[in-house]
Amino acid sequence: GQQLNQSPQSMFIQEGEDVSMNCTSSSIFNTWLWYKQDPGEGPVLLIALYKAGELTSNGRLTAQFGITRKDSFLNISASIPSDVGIYFCAGRGSGGSNYKLTFGKGTLLTVNP
């Protein structure tokens, strides 16, 4: 089946620093999504990407749909303590159960005030 490799697994940064994380897939995806999970809560959708090369921002967050359609990147600028949480990438391919998402294993972000 489809697999996503998300890196890094964890990050420990100082407040104000920029953050980058990425996901790569073994197959082509038509949709890339980025979620954030606050401690003790369910994941919440941050950004959705639908076209290869697309670059989309949501406040201090910017995500890109890779040209090859096999990868995606999330950047967080000027991190703040409330950015703490687990960030998941998710992708959707074509054919079969095309409403089903494949998730990465997550990047745990810790921000030191």
Next chain:
Amino acid sequence: DVKVTQSSRYLVKRTGEKVFLECVQDMDHENMFWYRQDPGLGLRLIYFSYDVKMKEKGDIPEGYSVSREKKERFSLILESASTNQTSMYLCASSQGGRDYGYTFGSGTRLTVV
């Protein structure tokens, strides 16, 4: 505000008990999903349903079953709870079609003793 509601935030059950986890969504979504989340393993799909009374196995269905008698409700059943089923369980829903992400519930932290 659209919602996915999981009936319990925390549950403690004994080994061998039959356990029901309930999930209700108010968005008229066709698709519903059950995941379990464990440290280092990310989100693993247990079962999903794309219509009332329809269900499909995910990646780790062993020891679980599901029920979807009404569109808004998707129940996860642990037939005979075991300690290795101690985990965070997340329910999600989505509209049909390729361009929609999932909306997650807040999760149920299940401990089997």
